[in-house]
Amino acid sequence: MSGLSLFEKLWRQHLLAELDEGDSLIHIDRVFLHERTGGVALQALAEAGHRVRNPQLAFATLDHIVDTFPGRSDNTLMPGGEAFIRITREQTAKSGIQLFDLGDERQGIVHVVSPEQGIVLPGATVVCPDSHTCTQGALGALAWGIGSSEAEHALATQTLRVVKPKSMRVTFDGQLPQGVTAKDMILALIARDSASGARGSVVEFAGEAVQRLSVEARMTLCNMAVEFSAFTGLIAPDQATLDYVQGRPFAPKGEAWERAATAWRELRSDADARFDFETRLDVGALSPMLTWGTSPQHAIGVGECVPDPASAADGATRAAMDKALAYMGLQAGQPLAGTPIDAAFIGSCTNSRLSDLRAAAAVLRGRKVAAGVKAICVPGSTQVKLAAEAEGLHQVFLDAGFEWRESGCSMCFFAGGESFGLQQRVVSTTNRNFESRQGPQTRTHLASPITVAASAIAGCIADPRRLT
Numbered sequence: 001m002s003g004l005s006l007f008e009k010l011w012r013q014h015l016l017a018e019l020d021e022g023d024s025l026i027h028i029d030r031v032f033l034h035e036r037t038g039g040v041a042l043q044a045l046a047e048a049g050h051r052v053r054n055p056q057l058a059f060a061t062l063d064h065i066v067d068t069f070p071g072r073s074d075n076t077l078m079p080g081g082e083a084f085i086r087i088t089r090e091q092t093a094k095s096g097i098q099l100f101d102l103g104d105e106r107q108g109i110v111h112v113v114s115p116e117q118g119i120v121l122p123g124a125t126v127v128c129p130d131s132h133t134c135t136q137g138a139l140g141a142l143a144w145g146i147g148s149s150e151a152e153h154a155l156a157t158q159t160l161r162v163v164k165p166k167s168m169r170v171t172f173d174g175q176l177p178q179g180v181t182a183k184d185m186i187l188a189l190i191a192r193d194s195a196s197g198a199r200g201s202v203v204e205f206a207g208e209a210v211q212r213l214s215v216e217a218r219m220t221l222c223n224m225a226v227e228f229s230a231f232t233g234l235i236a237p238d239q240a241t242l243d244y245v246q247g248r249p250f251a252p253k254g255e256a257w258e259r260a261a262t263a264w265r266e267l268r269s270d271a272d273a274r275f276d277f278e279t280r281l282d283v284g285a286l287s288p289m290l291t292w293g294t295s296p297q298h299a300i301g302v303g304e305c306v307p308d309p310a311s312a313a314d315g316a317t318r319a320a321m322d323k324a325l326a327y328m329g330l331q332a333g334q335p336l337a338g339t340p341i342d343a344a345f346i347g348s349c350t351n352s353r354l355s356d357l358r359a360a361a362a363v364l365r366g367r368k369v370a371a372g373v374k375a376i377c378v379p380g381s382t383q384v385k386l387a388a389e390a391e392g393l394h395q396v397f398l399d400a401g402f403e404w405r406e407s408g409c410s411m412c413f414f415a416g417g418e419s420f421g422l423q424q425r426v427v428s429t430t431n432r433n434f435e436s437r438q439g440p441q442t443r444t445h446l447a448s449p450i451t452v453a454a455s456a457i458a459g460c461i462a463d464p465r466r467l468t
């Protein structure tokens with residue numbers, strides 16, 4: 001059969017039944033849980049008298065509300081947070097689910113840990129009650145974020161009822177210029193086509209520029225698919241993907257690996273595949289991107305000026321832009337570069353893998369963070385932290401004046417505990433710049449790790465191309 005997209009193939013491979021009301025029953029290969037939403041889902045399941053059908057196909061980690069202070073104890077600064085941690089420990093133990101607890105070298109942010117451990121595999125269906133599960137589509141898995149009751153359903157039955165999403169292909173043509181990264185590609189796409197651009201579709205990222213990305217950079221790209229209103233992001237596996245997966249702890253070994261690898265090599269859209277929506281973006285002329293407002297779509301090149309709401313197409317957009325500028329403390333028409341910052345944050349499931357830390361460290365090496373700037377680096381997993389330390393990257397961050405933390409979500413989002421101060425301006429490698437996302441009234445500018453590093457040194461929003 002021809003004319004099929006990769007999504008269509010994965011869907012058909014996992015389709016168990018067509019149900020009433022347009023739902024399909026889909027087999028779920030892996031479920032991942034974290035302490036913010038997973039423990040309570042397990043508890044609700046137990047209270048309803050159900051058990052976890054296949055505990056060996058479910059995994060859990062502590063990432064969202066555990067603190068990330070160096071040498072952390074068993075702590076959270078979130079009021080009431082201890083209960084989430086306790087329930088997650090109790091319920092995973094009771095149901096026989098592996099928990100990557102504090103002190104376990106496999107602990108880390110769920111979307112960093114899952115590929116790192118070989119739990120997410122090409123062609124698999126993977127769900128987690130967390131919106132950035134789309135990250136894992138970078139390996140060619142159909143991976144998406146679900147709600148808490150869906151998590152219970154998946155745990156109890158190894159299936160989910162899903163309304164089949166539409167499909168979209170975004171082809172990135174050309175070659176990335178020096179100093180421009182996967183983060184800039186996705187910000188540029190969302191800025192051009194809006195934060196609702198994907199219209200709920202499964203978005204396959206394709207094209208020369210995607211093929212050239214490392215597997216880790218592909219994760220950055222897919223991570224922000226949900227900020228584009230995608231059901232999830234997806235990238236066809238290639239040799240780089242197979243090389244990435246091979247040898248990971250939970251990946252198939254020996255003959256099982258050979259069989260799997262043979263099947264995974266076939267996982268790509270047919271040449272004549274049809275998509276509900278198609279778009280292209282040439283990356284050749286992109287520059288480092290930063291957000292100026294309170295949506296990921298409020299992004300511009302580092303050399304550009306903050307847009308004028310007067311130029312908006314309609315009244316609602318104009319009002320939203322006015323509100324965003326007031327919140328961010330910026331004026332229409334001012335150059336974004338040169339705006340003084342209070343803090344710099346390198347972390348999150350978007351940009352805290354080893355390649356991200358290496359890139360930031362290359363900018364920081366031999367340089368110092370500007371006086372008055374609070375700079376924090378939070379490795380995405382304990383594995384990333386250990387690997388970074390083994391090659392001395394932590395020393396580069398520390399010498400430059402960065403804090404070097406334990407792994408977790410940390411100040412990617414404000415859970416009620418640690419945050420940046422009121423109206424503090426933060427250049428951040430995270431994925432959401434919503435109002436008060438990183439703390440009450442915090443002003444977040446999303447950017448790539450090298451842009452954050454360059455800005456930390458300059459003490460203001462800065463162009464990384466001058467330092468790389």
Ligand SMILES: CC(C)[C@H](C(=O)O)[C@@H](O)C(=O)O
Binds near residue numbers: 036132
């Ligand atoms: C707390 C969690 C459910 C949430 C999500 O779903 O994404 C968080 O990870 C986030 O990034 O906002």
Ligand code: SF4
Binds near residue numbers: 064350408409412430
């Ligand atoms: S790092 Fe941030 S975006 Fe990612 S899962 Fe944690 S809170 Fe969500």
